[in-house]
Amino acid sequence: MKCPRVAAARCLANIEQEGSSLARVLPRIEQELDPAQRSLYRELCYGTLRFYWKLDAALKPFFSKPLKAKDSDVKMLIYIGAYQLSYTRIPPHAAINSCVEGCRKLKKKWASGMANAILRRCQREQDGLFSALSPAASAAFPAWLFNSLQNAWPDNLDDILTASNSHPPFCLRVNQQHTSRTTYLDALNQVDISASACDFAQQGIRLAQACNVDKLPGFHDGDVSVQDEAAQLCTTLLELKPNQRVLDACAAPGGKTGAILEHQPELSEVVALDIDEQRLSRIEDNLNRLHLNATLVSADASDLDAWWDGQYFDRILLDAPCSATGVIRRNPDIKLNRLDSDIEPLVALQTTLLDTLWQCLAPDGIFVYATCSLLPAENEQQLTAFIARHNNAELLPINTDWGVDRKGGRQLFPQVDGHDGFFYAKIHKNPELCS
Numbered sequence: 214m215k216c217p218r219v220a221a222a223r224c225l226a227n228i229e230q231e232g233s234s235l236a237r238v239l240p241r242i243e244q245e246l247d248p249a250q251r252s253l254y255r256e257l258c259y260g261t262l263r264f265y266w267k268l269d270a271a272l273k274p275f276f277s278k279p280l281k282a283k284d285s286d287v288k289m290l291i292y293i294g295a296y297q298l299s300y301t302r303i304p305p306h307a308a309i310n311s312c313v314e315g316c317r318k319l320k321k322k323w324a325s326g327m328a329n330a331i332l333r334r335c336q337r338e339q340d341g342l343f344s345a346l347s348p349a350a351s352a353a354f355p356a357w358l359f360n361s362l363q364n365a366w367p368d369n370l371d372d373i374l375t376a377s378n379s380h381p382p383f384c385l386r387v388n389q390q391h392t393s394r395t396t397y398l399d400a401l402n403q404v405d406i407s408a409s410a411c412d413f414a415q416q417g418i419r420l421a422q423a424c425n426v427d428k429l430p431g432f433h434d435g436d437v438s439v440q441d442e443a444a445q446l447c448t449t450l451l452e453l454k455p456n457q458r459v460l461d462a463c464a465a466p467g468g469k470t471g472a473i474l475e476h477q478p479e480l481s482e483v484v485a486l487d488i489d490e491q492r493l494s495r496i497e498d499n500l501n502r503l504h505l506n507a508t509l510v511s512a513d514a515s516d517l518d519a520w521w522d523g524q525y526f527d528r529i530l531l532d533a534p535c536s537a538t539g540v541i542r543r544n545p546d547i548k549l550n551r552l553d554s555d556i557e558p559l560v561a562l563q564t565t566l567l568d569t570l571w572q573c574l575a576p577d578g579i580f581v582y583a584t585c586s587l588l589p590a591e592n593e594q595q596l597t598a599f600i601a602r603h604n605n606a607e608l609l610p611i612n613t614d615w616g617v618d619r620k621g622g623r624q625l626f627p628q629v630d631g632h633d634g635f636f637y638a639k640i641h642k643n644p645e646l647c648s
């Protein structure tokens with residue numbers, strides 16, 4: 214029998230046990246549910262993941278012994294029950310009974326007594342449930358990430374953590390080749406979707422609440438795309454001009470490729486490259502919807518022999534693979550799957566991509582480096598080291614009213630101005646120092 218709580222427990226167990234991403238597993242399991250059950254399913258997946266570390270620390274002592282890995286679905290079902298008791302208005306009896314019943318639906322009837330006992334205790338002790346937790350657990354963060362953020366941003370740590378546990382804003386990018394932002398705001402108004410213009414991204418619109426894309430006027434005709442304001446800001450940094458050749462080096466699923474092509478439709482070519490062939494096909498879908506064209510290449514960007522024709526690019530965007538610590542509220546699974554030990558290899562990969570792609574940039578060209586990370590090792594430290602390694606690389610100032618000036622670039626925070634956490638650097642290749 215279809216049950217949103219059981220579906221959510223399976224989704225979260227898959228993330229915990231297989232290391233899968235929420236973005237991949239959630240829609241797959243969602244297909245099994247009736248449309249009316251889907252919003253509860255989503256809310257339970259996102260909410261329980263957001264507060265996983267807090268629930269885990271509070272509930273662990275209630276288990277007589279840890280459950281085996283194969284019973285991660287039972288543990289997640291109990292955490293989902295506890296999430297409902299602590300963070301939703303779902304009546305406690307419904308939260309508890311449905312999770313107890315869920316054990317049977319998981320074909321683990323042996324667990325229903327335990328689930329019942331733990332959730333009833335959780336209900337009884339609700340007032341003090343979270344009172345004796347460590348600072349990291351209280352903030353619902355894994356200790357390593359809490360410590361990294363605390364070291365990096367001691368003065369605004371609480372705001373970063375709170376923003377990372379909140380619901381993300383829902384932003385659109387208006388396709389300026391089809392319509393104007395003012396006209397599109399009117400169109401939204403006519404279908405009773407409340408929205409306002411973003412402060413910094415010229416084509417950006419923020420909706421008052423998330424909305425199914427099917428309800429957005431002209432979405433399927435390419436009038437608009439879903440994209441956070443911070444991500445939209447790459448286009449002005451690139452200073453795009455007609456007839457330039459542009460490389461979008463880590464392009465999938467193509468959000469920024471689309472923004473580049475809409476912003477400057479007279480480029481000579483945009484090469485959109487990604488190592489992940491499956492994700493690359495999403496660029497194609499997105500560009501088809503927007504009626505735009507790019508040269509799609511599936512390759513490891515750092516293997517120039519495999520993909521580069523030796524012709525320079527006037528502009529390069531490297532939206533690097535990163536810890537994604539600036540977008541935790543969109544991807545709360547990061548707090549479960551990302552490990553401290555991932556950061557060093559990610560920094561090494563970013564360094565390799567920066568150094569390799571720098572060779573493909575034309576003298577006098579502009580290279581924009583972006584991450585959705587809040588960790589200095591991936592951002593300002595990465596860029597400072599890059600500039601020190603390349604004598605023909607000079608940082609261009611980013612004179613904007615968004616973000617905060619840091620060595621090497623500009624840092625955007627998720628708790629400020631309603632956009633995602635991001636980092637941008639803009640680098641010029643000095644033609645006089647190119648041999």
Ligand SMILES: C[S@@+](CC[C@H](N)C(=O)[O-])C[C@H]1O[C@@H](n2cnc3c(N)ncnc32)[C@H](O)[C@@H]1O
Pocket residue numbers: 444462463464465466467468469470486487488489492512513514515532533534535
């Ligand atoms: C932050 S995402 C890019 C998001 C994209 N720019 C957008 O705006 O829609 C990073 C991308 O880098 C890709 N990637 C990781 N390592 C790569 C490599 N060595 N070469 C090319 N792409 C790579 C990943 O597959 C992923 O799609």
